[in-house]
Amino acid sequence: MKVKKEVTFSSHKKTVVTDSYLSFRKYEQKRKIGLFLIYLVLIVTCLIAFFPLFWMFGTSLKSRVEAFATPPIWFFSPKLDSYKTLFFKKNAGLFLWNSIIISMSSSFISVVIGTIGAYSLTRFEFKGSQSIAFWILSNRLMPPVARVLPIFFIGQTLGLLDTRISLIVLYSAMQLPFVIWMMRGFLQEIPRDIEEAAMVDGDSWFAAARKVTLPMAMPAIIATAIFVLILSWNEFTFAFILAAGRAKTLPPSVLTFMEEGTVLWHEVGAAASIISIPIILFALLVQKNLVRGLTFGMLKD
Amino acid sequence: MAEVVLKNLSKKFGKVEAVKNIDLTVKDKELLCLLGPSGCGKTTVLRMIAGLELPNSGTVYIGGREVTYLEPKDRDVAMVFQEYALYPHLTVFENIAYPLRVRRLSNTQIKDKIERVAELLDIKEILSRLPSQLSGGQKQRVSLGRAIVREPQIFLMDEPLSSLDAQMRAVMRSELKRLFKKLQGTVIFVTHDQLEAMSMSDRMVVMSAGKIQQKGTPMDIFERPRNSFVAGFIGDPAINFFDCEFDRKLGKLIVNEVLVFPLSKSLNHFLCMRDSNLNKLRMGIRPNFIQVSATKPSSWSFQAEVYICEPQGTEEIINLQFKQSLFKARVNVGMKMTMGQKIWVSFDEKHLYLFDQETGQTLT
Numbered sequence: 001m002k003v004k005k006e007v008t009f010s011s012h013k014k015t016v017v018t019d020s021y022l023s024f025r026k027y028e029q030k031r032k033i034g035l036f037l038i039y040l041v042l043i044v045t046c047l048i049a050f051f052p053l054f055w056m057f058g059t060s061l062k063s064r065v066e067a068f069a070t071p072p073i074w075f076f077s078p079k080l081d082s083y084k085t086l087f088f089k090k091n092a093g094l095f096l097w098n099s100i101i102i103s104m105s106s107s108f109i110s111v112v113i114g115t116i117g118a119y120s121l122t123r124f125e126f127k128g129s130q131s132i133a134f135w136i137l138s139n140r141l142m143p144p145v146a147r148v149l150p151i152f153f154i155g156q157t158l159g160l161l162d163t164r165i166s167l168i169v170l171y172s173a174m175q176l177p178f179v180i181w182m183m184r185g186f187l188q189e190i191p192r193d194i195e196e197a198a199m200v201d202g203d204s205w206f207a208a209a210r211k212v213t214l215p216m217a218m219p220a221i222i223a224t225a226i227f228v229l230i231l232s233w234n235e236f237t238f239a240f241i242l243a244a245g246r247a248k249t250l251p252p253s254v255l256t257f258m259e260e261g262t263v264l265w266h267e268v269g270a271a272a273s274i275i276s277i278p279i280i281l282f283a284l285l286v287q288k289n290l291v292r293g294l295t296f297g298m299l300k301d
Numbered sequence: 302m303a304e305v306v307l308k309n310l311s312k313k314f315g316k317v318e319a320v321k322n323i324d325l326t327v328k329d330k331e332l333l334c335l336l337g338p339s340g341c342g343k344t345t346v347l348r349m350i351a352g353l354e355l356p357n358s359g360t361v362y363i364g365g366r367e368v369t370y371l372e373p374k375d376r377d378v379a380m381v382f383q384e385y386a387l388y389p390h391l392t393v394f395e396n397i398a399y400p401l402r403v404r405r406l407s408n409t410q411i412k413d414k415i416e417r418v419a420e421l422l423d424i425k426e427i428l429s430r431l432p433s434q435l436s437g438g439q440k441q442r443v444s445l446g447r448a449i450v451r452e453p454q455i456f457l458m459d460e461p462l463s464s465l466d467a468q469m470r471a472v473m474r475s476e477l478k479r480l481f482k483k484l485q486g487t488v489i490f491v492t493h494d495q496l497e498a499m500s501m502s503d504r505m506v507v508m509s510a511g512k513i514q515q516k517g518t519p520m521d522i523f524e525r526p527r528n529s530f531v532a533g534f535i536g537d538p539a540i541n542f543f544d545c546e547f548d549r550k551l552g553k554l555i556v557n558e559v560l561v562f563p564l565s566k567s568l569n570h571f572l573c574m575r576d577s578n579l580n581k582l583r584m585g586i587r588p589n590f591i592q593v594s595a596t597k598p599s600s601w602s603f604q605a606e607v608y609i610c611e612p613q614g615t616e617e618i619i620n621l622q623f624k625q626s627l628f629k630a631r632v633n634v635g636m637k638m639t640m641g642q643k644i645w646v647s648f649d650e651k652h653l654y655l656f657d658q659e660t661g662q663t664l665t
Contacts, residue, residue: 196353197386201447202374202403215390 053276060269067266082270090267094246095253096274102164102249103232106171111225113172114179115217119209121180122187123195133184140177148241155242164247170238175228182227186220187213219292226286233279250275303364303454303487304329305350310359312345319345321511323359327455327489332481334502335491338534342511343491344459350489351457352376364454374403379448383460385440387432387447394428397446418446421480438469445477449484456481458490462497474500495535499523507531529656532585538618540654541591541628543584549573554584557624560603565650572655585654591630593619594645602647607638621646 007016059067061078086092121133151170152161160166190213198208233250240252254271305327312320320342327333335343348354350361352373361369368376379400387396394415401411419425422442432440441461448456461477462470478501481488492498498505499519507514507522507530515527526532532540545556549569554562562584564572592598608620608627612634619630619638623646630646638644 191384191386193382193384193386194388196373197380197382197447198388198399199353199373200351200378200380201400201451204372204374207403212388 056269057273057277058269059265060267060273062266062269064264064266067264067269082264082266083274086267086270086274090253090256092250092253092271092274095248095250096278098164098243098247099233099249099251099275102167102171102247103229105168106175106232107225107229109168109172110175110179110228111221114176114224115183115221117176118180118183118187119213121184123192123205123209133180136177136180140181144174145237148237151238152241162243162245162247164243166242167239167247167249170242171232171235174235174238175231178231179224179228182224183217183220186217186224190216222286223292226283230279230283233275304362305455305487305489306360306362307346307350308360308362310346310349310356310361312342312349312354312356319511320349320356323513325506325513325516327487328504329487330485332478332488332490332501332503334498334505335489335508336493336495336498336505336534337508337514338493341508343508346508347457347459347489347491350455351378351380377451377454378457379451379453379455380457381441381444381448381459381461384464385432385444387440387443389432392429392431393424393435393443396432396443397450400447400451414450415446418450421449422446437465438473441465441473445480454487456486456488456490458488460492461490463492463494470497477501496537499535507534509534526654529583529585532654532656536587538588538629538631540585540587543586543626543628545582545584547572547580547582554582556584557626559624563601568650581657583656585656586648586652588618588629588631590652591628591632591646591648593621593630593632593636594647595636597645598647600647600649602645604643605646607640607642607644609640610638 004015007014060082061080062073062076063079063081066073066076117136121129155161155166158166194212194216195205195208198212199205203211235249236251239249240255243249243252250271254268254275305325307323307325310320310323310325311318323346325346335346337343345354349356350363352368352371352375355370359369360367363376363378388399391399397415397418398411401414406414415428416425419428422445424439424442424446427435427439427443432443435443441464462473465473474497490501502519504517505519505522506516509530515522515531517525522531523535526535529542533542543556545554545562547554549572553564556562594602603623605621605623605628608622611618611620615634616631617634617638619632621628621630621644636644
């Protein structure tokens, strides 16, 4: 609130226009109202954003009749029927297990290999290291879908269609550029003089990397591994093309829940929940590590 | 402790020649300083002694053994880095124990040695802390402890005091020197701070653009600089330079075509003997040898205008302007000066340095 006040300087008086709060209490009140409004906006935004997830989960707990009702039913008694159908009749347990195995394996492999690659790109100066790094990034720029057909033929020729191994190898290769690029950025942030101190103290470069750089890079490695895990878990295209039966993962399996031309919404909802809930819980568990790893590069000790 | 010998050492980074044919011998138990401006190659030389860089040509000997292409771990050198390079995930105790653990010493041996070092450096209370919880001075002492505990052949230090605040620096200058004298260590350190170099080293090596400009004791280098670069680099405030022309017939030096400095007969004779083509010279006079007075003195002098004064406590640094040149004089506090005041300036020939303007070599 603007107010005209008379202010006395050391040599003269002057009338100035300034902000004034009639009292400290009013200032506090204004602040509290402001905060309240901010929280209100945030909560409404969250509700709008999460609504589809809630609805999807809610649908999974309905019976077939309830799921198809128009206008949509808001209040119902939750049933686990759709989950039972999925797990006992439609083999969802196998798909879940495949997803877990494949995501975790490919995440582990790509992070291990990628970190080693990133280390050599950042620590060893050799001709063309810049070009190689950029070429690796460029691999990621191409839409994976463009490679589906050749990959299919390779898989078919090698007799690797519909095996978990083929998906693990494929995902590891697909995530490798991402891992290398992220780890390269993080490793560049780690000051070299600590490794050099270890080398002068008596370590070979490999021992110094293992004992000094690795612990320091751990938050970054975990953050990258989490990213890769989520990417592998959600991958649809290649899983759909390459794994039709035994090795199928969760995302393509959702398609199988269409029966006689109709989409079984309650079962789709259940499938989607099975796909999302584990990963959401996992992310909640590791979010501290994730944030720490991502902001690692911005802090200087 | 051991002697370090560098023979004909050179290093190129791509097209840039960072170090050119360095020949240097560091005596046993000596504190040697590599001094020079940024980019002169001094850190590269240090790193080649440590083994963190490998030279393109030349040899490095430590304690009589050739180590030119050996890995750092095989050279038995200890290094203190500019930013201390402490292991952030280890406690102070483990940081200092690191080199001992690599060498597979037993736990009791390690504990013994660390206790002694902690006593020496007064870091007993912080042994269980992490580096992020330490102050700059403490970090430096831990870094020193890690180097000392190994009892290596030589110590290398990369700008050891530059990460400290001014007060700590003043304290550590003397403490470090005393420490290394007590340990009887051979120390090579690198700095761009000439005050640090002068006060801490037994011998100094001034470098510029990859080459050694002069080697010698601090007093040697201060009083007898070999060229104008060394003269200008050492001394605070820096030496004053005046470009001038040598008139051999009159036996005088002419500055700015206005000021005429009369040379004594012997100096005149000496200069004529040196080189018959000698014409363009550079005069150098240190600020503390310039005398100022309010009235014209009987000996040779000229008038200059007070540009600004910098009081320093018991002394004052007066910035003076004569025609286009600015120069500084250091005097005891006495005269009252105001900006723009004209005062009489004089100096004695015996404190004068003369350099060849082109090559920079000292003539006197």
